[in-house]
Amino acid sequence: MATPRVIGSDAVEDARRRGRIVFEVLPGDIVTALARETAERVGIALVDGPLERPKPPRTDGAVSMRRVLYRRSPKWVAPSRAPRKARKLGKLALIGAGGVGGNIAHLAAMADIADEIALIDITPGLAASTALDLNHTSGITGARARCVGGEAMDLVAGADVVVVTAGRARRPGMTRADLIDVNARVIRQSAEAIRSAAPNAIVIVVTNPLDEMTVEMLRATGFPREQVLGMAGTLDSSRFRNALAMAAGVTPADVEAFTLGSHGDEMAPIPSRARIKGRPLDVFLSREQIEACVQDAITGGGQVVALRKSGSATIAPAHASIELIDHIRGARTGPVPVSVMLHGEYGIDGVVLGVPAHLGAGGLVEVEELRLTAKENAALQNAAEAIRVRLGL
Ligand SMILES: NC(=O)c1ccc[n+]([C@@H]2O[C@H](COP(=O)([O-])OP(=O)(O)OC[C@H]3O[C@@H](n4cnc5c(N)ncnc54)[C@H](O)[C@@H]3O)[C@@H](O)[C@H]2O)c1
Numbered sequence: 001m002a003t004p005r006v007i008g009s010d011a012v013e014d015a016r017r018r019g020r021i022v023f024e025v026l027p028g029d030i031v032t033a034l035a036r037e038t039a040e041r042v043g044i045a046l047v048d049g050p051l052e053r054p055k056p057p058r059t060d061g062a063v064s065m066r067r068v069l070y071r072r073s074p075k076w077v078a079p080s081r082a083p084r085k086a087r088k089l090g091k092l093a094l095i096g097a098g099g100v101g102g103n104i105a106h107l108a109a110m111a112d113i114a115d116e117i118a119l120i121d122i123t124p125g126l127a128a129s130t131a132l133d134l135n136h137t138s139g140i141t142g143a144r145a146r147c148v149g150g151e152a153m154d155l156v157a158g159a160d161v162v163v164v165t166a167g168r169a170r171r172p173g174m175t176r177a178d179l180i181d182v183n184a185r186v187i188r189q190s191a192e193a194i195r196s197a198a199p200n201a202i203v204i205v206v207t208n209p210l211d212e213m214t215v216e217m218l219r220a221t222g223f224p225r226e227q228v229l230g231m232a233g234t235l236d237s238s239r240f241r242n243a244l245a246m247a248a249g250v251t252p253a254d255v256e257a258f259t260l261g262s263h264g265d266e267m268a269p270i271p272s273r274a275r276i277k278g279r280p281l282d283v284f285l286s287r288e289q290i291e292a293c294v295q296d297a298i299t300g301g302g303q304v305v306a307l308r309k310s311g312s313a314t315i316a317p318a319h320a321s322i323e324l325i326d327h328i329r330g331a332r333t334g335p336v337p338v339s340v341m342l343h344g345e346y347g348i349d350g351v352v353l354g355v356p357a358h359l360g361a362g363g364l365v366e367v368e369e370l371r372l373t374a375k376e377n378a379a380l381q382n383a384a385e386a387i388r389v390r391l392g393l
């Protein structure tokens with residue numbers, strides 16, 4: 001079996017000419033650890049950092065369709081670029097070490113995202129045992145993060161980022177909104193600890209119902225909106241991309257698509273901005289197929305609940321949470337769908353809603369206001385109204 005070789009970008013063309021498979025891996029990215037492990041087994045070349053791609057040839061005055069499409073949908077359809085230098089967190093704290101929290105800890109340790117990962121869970125022994133279990137992987141994986149775990153909330157102390165997954169998950173027959181009362185209490189407890197022990201942390205809320213719990217976290221911490229983000233759009237967008245890829249018979253990497261709005265029945269997938277191989281959806285899919293993909297994204301969480309019966313999705317939500325952390329620490333750039341308190345953007349005020357936004361070390365940097373179709377805009381307004389009603393605003 002060939003020995004894997006990590007090569008620099010100057011050697012890429014040479015590797016290609018010799019028929020080797022070349023993977024672009026990004027330093028500090030979650031892909032890196034996993035890809036390296038696989039590469040070790042099969043012997044493929046890994047290239048650290050973005051590849052230098054030749055610029056498309058310019059034609060006299062004529063512009064290719066691909067360029068026109070990119071120009072119409074600036075930044076958003078282009079894959080987010082990963083700069084070479086990502087900031088490693090000093091401490092990542094996870095309140096809730098169940099299905100989602102445990103998976104986030106695992107991914108974060110493998111991707112070397114933080115020096116320390118602290119897990120906190122009310123279930124006796126759960127967080128401590130998961131932390132120990134993760135530390136036991138380091139002899140195999142070489143993971144450098146030190147994991148600690150326990151029941152005491154003061155383990156959040158000094159965290160740069162706190163992800164809150166504590167609370168109940170729904171079961172078949174329930175909506176996410178059924179969890180409002182029981183999970184709001186957990187959010188308030190978490191908020192109290194974060195406010196006193198980690199007042200500068202960026203908080204990512206995952207607990208459902210997502211939009212309402214993000215509002216609760218904002219209220220209970222008193223933090224500015226920049227500091228409190230809700231994770232749902234990265235998950236729902238991944239589900240939307242998966243559905244589109246399956247319908248069109250392409251790989252998800254060929255699909256750019258995202259969802260906005262609430263993390264519930266009023267989710268607003270945005271087909272008008274979606275692209276398959278850089279082209280609009282209707283080049284590949286019928287109107288009925290596109291609508292089926294929209295519905296698949298909206299019902300994706302419920303589909304997992306119906307199959308699992310004892311809880312909800314854990315793996316994709318963990319990856320989706322890592323995607324937000326990667327934006328915060330500069331490992332990814334460009335707009336990302338995230339739930340934030342709106343102050344007039346999209347004509348909506350005083351409600352947390354999923355929108356495209358730029359993130360950075362201080363959390364929210366800026367909400368990006370995209371031009372949407374009338375139908376998509378109505379779906380966004382409808383989502384805002386539904387949340388207002390549920391929260392009695
Ligand atoms: N936003 C999203 O896209 C998304 C995706 C998946 C799951 N979720 C939500 O995330 C939450 C967690 O899901 P899960 O699958 O990890 O559930 P889980 O039951 O596996 O884990 C939840 C953990 O929270 C702990 N917990 C409960 N109250 C606590 C408290 N006061 N302090 C500390 N820990 C406490 C429990 O002991 C449990 O271990 C649920 O509300 C679920 O609906 C949201």
Ligand SMILES: O=C(O)C[C@H](O)C(=O)O
Nearest residue numbers: 170176208301302312313
């Ligand atoms: O569906 C759920 O209850 C969990 C989560 O919100 C999801 O979308 O997977």
